[in-house]
Amino acid sequence: MTLASCPDSPQSTSVSPEKIRLLALTLVTMILSLSVHEFAHAWAATRLGDDTPERDERLTLSPLAHIDPLGTILFPAISVLFGGVAFFGWAKPVQFNPNRFRRSISVRGGSAMVAAAGPLSNLLLAVLAMGLYVALSRLGVLGKSSGRSPTEAFSVFLLAMFSTNIGLCVFNFLPFPPLDGSYLLPRSLDDLVERIRPFSLLLLMILISIPAIRQTLLDWPMGLLRSAILSLFGVA
DSSP: OOOOOOOOOOOOOOOOOHHHHHHHHHHHHHHHEEEHHHHHHHHHHHHHTTOOHHHOOOOOOOGGGOOOIIIIHHHHHHHTTTSSSOOOOOOOOOOOGGGGSSSTTTHHHHHHHHEEEEEEEHHHHHHHHHHHHHHHTTTTTTOTTTTSSHHHHHHHHHHHHHHHHHHHHHHHTTTTTGGOOOOOOOGGGHHHHHGGGHHHHHHHOOOOOOOOIIIIIIIIHHHHHHHHHHHHHHHH
């Protein structure tokens, strides 16, 4: 499962043109970002010797292979249209069999690499989006990010891809099952992970609803990552 926190949306329940634009932007960025995320899982598993993702036809960037109608489209759409401040979204999880990894790859190490590939792909997308935004801005190609012209709309899209993928990267690295970060925990915590697994998603939602905890788990690391990428491109 792939989950992501996403930007604020207007609080009015009326379907205004602005809300329609936000809905389109949200769905496009989520679909593209989640598709890359799941493809990265499939690619990593395949490179380690497991052909399960390829047999399941998940070794592709096509969104059609990864979209979950409920989690990728319906939940985000409801949140935007009805004024949710944040929402969770997910794509279809990529299945892999660690027992099919090459003999030189341990089950635990290989599983961790497959898990990490997803959020790391979102980090790469965030860097690419900001890099392209900065390069095109300095060349004078992009207009201001008001979305009133094709170049301005593309500017908004790049900034949305940047923010969305930072959120996906940080969120999915959290050490809660079924998030990718749970595969990176030490073996000594395996029993604890299994005990909380049935309740972990509910527990995580409760935790990030508490402002102080949300700031520690999400806002602070997202801010650090955002600042690091902006500094990489010399953006204040």
